[in-house]
Amino acid sequence: MQSVSFSRRLRRTPFTEGVEKAGVKSYTVYNHTLLATVFDSLESDCRHLKDHVQVWDVSCERQVELLGPDAGRLMQLLTPRDLRGMQDDQCYYVPIVDSTGGMLNDPVAVKRSENRWWISIADSDLLFWVKGLAVGLKLDVSVREPDVTPLAVQGPKAGELMARVFGDAVRDIRFFRYKVLPFGKTNFIVARSGYSKQGGYEIYVEGGEYGMPLWHALFEAGRDLNVRAGCPNTIERVESGLLSYGNDMTLENNPFECGLGKICTLSDDVGCIGKSALQRIRDQGPKRIIRPIAIDGPAIAGPREPWSLFSGEIRIGQVTSAAWSPDFDTIVSIGMVEKEHCGAGTKLEVETPNGRRPAIVQENFWI
Amino acid sequence: MQSVSFSRRLRRTPFTEGVEKAGVKSYTVYNHTLLATVFDSLESDCRHLKDHVQVWDVSCERQVELLGPDAGRLMQLLTPRDLRGMQDDQCYYVPIVDSTGGMLNDPVAVKRSENRWWISIADSDLLFWVKGLAVGLKLDVSVREPDVTPLAVQGPKAGELMARVFGDAVRDIRFFRYKVLPFGKTNFIVARSGYSKQGGYEIYVEGGEYGMPLWHALFEAGRDLNVRAGCPNTIERVESGLLSYGNDMTLENNPFECGLGKICTLSDDVGCIGKSALQRIRDQGPKRIIRPIAIDGPAIAGPREPWSLFSGEIRIGQVTSAAWSPDFDTIVSIGMVEKEHCGAGTKLEVETPNGRRPAIVQENFWI
Numbered sequence: 204m205q206s207v208s209f210s211r212r213l214r215r216t217p218f219t220e221g222v223e224k225a226g227v228k229s230y231t232v233y234n235h236t237l238l239a240t241v242f243d244s245l246e247s248d249c250r251h252l253k254d255h256v257q258v259w260d261v262s263c264e265r266q267v268e269l270l271g272p273d274a275g276r277l278m279q280l281l282t283p284r285d286l287r288g289m290q291d292d293q294c295y296y297v298p299i300v301d302s303t304g305g306m307l308n309d310p311v312a313v314k315r316s317e318n319r320w321w322i323s324i325a326d327s328d329l330l331f332w333v334k335g336l337a338v339g340l341k342l343d344v345s346v347r348e349p350d351v352t353p354l355a356v357q358g359p360k361a362g363e364l365m366a367r368v369f370g371d372a373v374r375d376i377r378f379f380r381y382k383v384l385p386f387g388k389t390n391f392i393v394a395r396s397g398y399s400k401q402g403g404y405e406i407y408v409e410g411g412e413y414g415m416p417l418w419h420a421l422f423e424a425g426r427d428l429n430v431r432a433g434c435p436n437t438i439e440r441v442e443s444g445l446l447s448y449g450n451d452m453t454l455e456n457n458p459f460e461c462g463l464g465k466i467c468t469l470s471d472d473v474g475c476i477g478k479s480a481l482q483r484i485r486d487q488g489p490k491r492i493i494r495p496i497a498i499d500g501p502a503i504a505g506p507r508e509p510w511s512l513f514s515g516e517i518r519i520g521q522v523t524s525a526a527w528s529p530d531f532d533t534i535v536s537i538g539m540v541e542k543e544h545c546g547a548g549t550k551l552e553v554e555t556p557n558g559r560r561p562a563i564v565q566e567n568f569w570i
Numbered sequence: 571m572q573s574v575s576f577s578r579r580l581r582r583t584p585f586t587e588g589v590e591k592a593g594v595k596s597y598t599v600y601n602h603t604l605l606a607t608v609f610d611s612l613e614s615d616c617r618h619l620k621d622h623v624q625v626w627d628v629s630c631e632r633q634v635e636l637l638g639p640d641a642g643r644l645m646q647l648l649t650p651r652d653l654r655g656m657q658d659d660q661c662y663y664v665p666i667v668d669s670t671g672g673m674l675n676d677p678v679a680v681k682r683s684e685n686r687w688w689i690s691i692a693d694s695d696l697l698f699w700v701k702g703l704a705v706g707l708k709l710d711v712s713v714r715e716p717d718v719t720p721l722a723v724q725g726p727k728a729g730e731l732m733a734r735v736f737g738d739a740v741r742d743i744r745f746f747r748y749k750v751l752p753f754g755k756t757n758f759i760v761a762r763s764g765y766s767k768q769g770g771y772e773i774y775v776e777g778g779e780y781g782m783p784l785w786h787a788l789f790e791a792g793r794d795l796n797v798r799a800g801c802p803n804t805i806e807r808v809e810s811g812l813l814s815y816g817n818d819m820t821l822e823n824n825p826f827e828c829g830l831g832k833i834c835t836l837s838d839d840v841g842c843i844g845k846s847a848l849q850r851i852r853d854q855g856p857k858r859i860i861r862p863i864a865i866d867g868p869a870i871a872g873p874r875e876p877w878s879l880f881s882g883e884i885r886i887g888q889v890t891s892a893a894w895s896p897d898f899d900t901i902v903s904i905g906m907v908e909k910e911h912c913g914a915g916t917k918l919e920v921e922t923p924n925g926r927r928p929a930i931v932q933e934n935f936w937i
Contacts, residue, residue: 206571208596208607209874211890212693212816229575232599235693235816240575302705307698326579326602328695331674335699338669338843339706348821449579449602454715476705507576523578 216262217414225432233263239434249438256360257433262352267322271344283475285468298458300477305454325448357403367424400443444568459489495565498534502527583629584781592799600630606801623727624800629719634689638711650842652835665825667844672821692815724770734791767810805893811935826856862932865901869894
């Protein structure tokens with residue numbers, strides 16, 4: 204068990220003070236930023252998330268802002284998802300691909316207006332790709348990382364807690380929509396979204412100085428709701444089938460392999476950079492695909508590097524995220540499996556650090 | 571003291587097995603890759619580095635390969651350093667800037683030929699910037715991360731150890747030059763370079779399968795040289811004035827602020843993207859500059875976020891890296907100081923987590 208070496212390069216956030224006072228035990232690094240991973244234990248953090256409400260410092264979801272006359276055009280160049288019908292209060296989960304169709308990131312795009320977008324990114328410096336394209340294509344758009352740090356409120360009591368701080372208007376926010384709501388003398392974008400399937404919100408805190416005041420306001424308002432500091436929980440995220448860029452897919456993978464083909468529009472009038480590569484992949488069909496896989500117990504720490512999947516003695520894929528699930532009494536996992544072996548019920552074996560284990564491809568994720 | 575949460579997203583390397591067997595105590599994350607920071611203690615690791623020889627897993631210096639007819643042109647677009655005189659066995663330290671002159675990375679470029687370059691990067695996804703430019707400008711070049719992981723051999727006995735493994739040819743390699751030398755049935759680029767001032771080499775290991783065989787060969791050959799596993803050492807690096815991207819400078823800074831103006835050629839015939847912005851900065855002079863700063867003891871852990879520097883009650887800069895130096899009996903540090911306060915001997919104060927301390931701007935770094 205190695206400790207984290209702290210330095211400026213592993214950025215602290217407006218909420219780190221609160222996270223540390225709450226007793227964070229482990230960190231990962233995500234977009235050059237500290238992200239808590241465990242407070243009590245993975246299992247008890249998961250139980251609490253499913254029963255109550257948690258406040259998550261997800262500042263590591265850094266924003267890339269596109270601002271200017273070409274912002275909308277640039278945004279559509281980035282993704283094969285058709286953005287034409289998107290309204291000014293919508294958030295879209297958007298695969299971002301390079302010219303070969305490889306995944307560069309899988310962020311959430313927040314449309315402020317046709318000329319102003321925020322991209323709430325997964326773990327890669329998407330800023331660099333977007334800036335490079337904008338410069339190379341001589342687009343009339345500024346691209347920067349604004350001082351915006353998301354704070355998530357997740358769990359079944361999230362609506363009640365958020366209503367106490369932001370008013371009943373939060374209850375009317377539809378899934379993957381947002382409202383601009385007041386907090387003290389400022390306003391935040393409050394979206395119905397988050398990296399769990401327990402329900403909740405993400406507050407895009409603009410101005411780091413509002414971070415701890417908002418943190419304290421949520422904890423004071425939620426005392427009787429048993430509010431706690433939390434973080435994305437590996438058990439819950441794998442049960443829910445929420446993918447993690449860098450874990451479950453990389454630049455080596457395309458959206459079809461990630462099960463995202465259904466949100467790719469590859470018609471001539473949608474101008475994504477990777478379109479022709481993706482059309483070829485679609486026509487041939489992906490060779491492998493992300494699937495939920497149940498692995499026999501006992502519990503084991505999740506993969507530090509991919510665990511190979513075998514059909515007999517032939518390697519046919521790999522498991523990239525896994526965790527023991529107390530609720531489903533199995534090791535839940537996410538793997539990339541060759542197409543011929545990806546059908547529900549297929550019996551495989553997985554090579555873990557504790558030896559080979561039986562594994563079965565599932566029909567659906569666990570939620 | 572928080573532990574590291576391991577996952578595939580924090581990439582292991584061909585040498586991680588050796589690093590862990592050697593008893594690594596702390597990690598940082600650098601280019602989505604594990605980088606050891608401490609084996610015994612910062613102080614004793616530093617002493618050993620200065621007296622003997624260490625093998626460092628610096629796989630986190632990921633490579634960006636430019637390959638194709640436009641590779642040389644693209645490489646020059648990336649940096650204000652004039653590459654025209656560069657020979658096919660040279661390595662150059664190259665600031666990489668965006669169109670505003672902001673630093674995107676400060677890697678070492680390794681010229682294989684005019685049509686093939688490796689860029690050995692600091693901690694940002696430079697791959698994304700280079701790919702974005704190449705696509706936007708429709709250049710005839712492929713840009714990718716090859717399977718190349720550098721292993722550094724550093725310290726006063728590095729020449730002797732390297733000669734035992736790669737032959738006496740290593741002794742003829744000049745500073746920031748390389749030779750292609752055999753190892754078993756393959757060849758590696760072996761450069762005279764590294765992230766310390768104790769002398770040494772970097773081996774660009776092409777093919778992860780050669781990682782541990784090379785690691786073992788070095789340890790077997792160096793037993794009587796007291797070879798150990800090591801890593802970039804914060805004390806030695808700060809004493810030596812080796813900058814760390816993300817710590818000592820960010821996108822907010824330009825090469826002139828980083829003291830790199832002398833390697834920027836801003837004439838019309840050098841086609842760097844940030845040239846006109848850098849010309850303006852050069853003509854106006856930078857407002858602040860990186861300086862070595864001695865801070866009064868006692869010892870204190872280095873900054874997790876910048877420590878403000880004051881002249882009286884006025885904030886005039888910040889310290890971004892610092893460590894207690896047993897050899898120089900002071901806290902050595904790197905700071906960014908406003909130009910009017912950056913002269914050698916200027917007395918300042920620095921706000922540390924343990925209170926304000928006297929600090930003095932130095933004429934030179936400590937080596």
